[in-house]
Amino acid sequence: MLEGTIVKGIGGFYYVKTLDGIYECRARGVFREKNITPLVGDKVIIREKTTDKTGYVEEILERKTQLHRPPVSNVTQAVIVMSIKNPNPNLWLLDRFLLLAEKENLYITIVFNKIDLEEDLKTNIFIDTYAKAGYRVITTSCKKSIGVEELKSILKDNITVFAGPSGVGKSSLINKIQPGLELKTGEISDKTKRGKHTTRHVELMELDIGGYILDTPGFSSLNIDFIQNVEDVQYYFKEIKKYSHMCRFNSCLHINEPECEVKRQVEEENIGKTRYENYLSFVDEIKSIRRY
Structure with a gap:
């Protein structure tokens, strides 16, 4: 044995x-x-x-952690990759994956790849929104080898799941971090501006620096029915959870309630508008699932 x-x-x-x-x-x-x-x-x-x-x-x-999509276990952290352009970031999908990673108490890093396509990162609303939310955000470029060493230091001695839609450059980043793997990289469809699937199975790959990474198949949807109560959705949004205790009502869902601190912080731009809109969308979805 x-x-x-x-x-x-x-x-x-x-x-x-x-x-x-x-x-x-x-x-x-x-x-x-x-x-x-x-x-x-x-x-x-x-x-x-x-x-x-x-x-x-x-x-x-015994499993320490378990993800259902991608189906992996014992992961210690998640690196969620989006591209700045080509394709544009899918923030709805990013927020759904963040919910799952938060549920599993994984350490999370958000990577915005292909920054060589962005002229002015200082004014990029995507980077600012998630940095304000409390996430570690790294910007990378495979073509110009930007941010690769910083990302490598995060991966060392961890079991990391790489996730994100097809075409954002996950496999290209991994090839940069671990030369010799020669993972097949995808092309962007001229018609849809979305990536073509290249990773066909989930595989754990050992890094020379220590630790493992999993390059997972690109996905376009993520089920959030693991959330049992509509009141719990706010706890998976770092910045909404941060301000929720300051609302007038303990039961505030931050929708139409008066004296809601979360809505005030959205107006003050301390909570990203898109993040808040996704939160409302997820609340409606859980309501529908639970038939409130």
């Missing part, structure tokens, strides 16, 4: 990295009976066949 980490899963096969190398494993039928699916990132116990480096996953050790 060996302990290892699932670094890749394709078509029912799980590739487990151990001190003795990588084993191609199947999962025991008991996992299907219990409706448990092994995930990339899982710490597992395998029964190995040393003759051909194959085996079976016998046990999945």
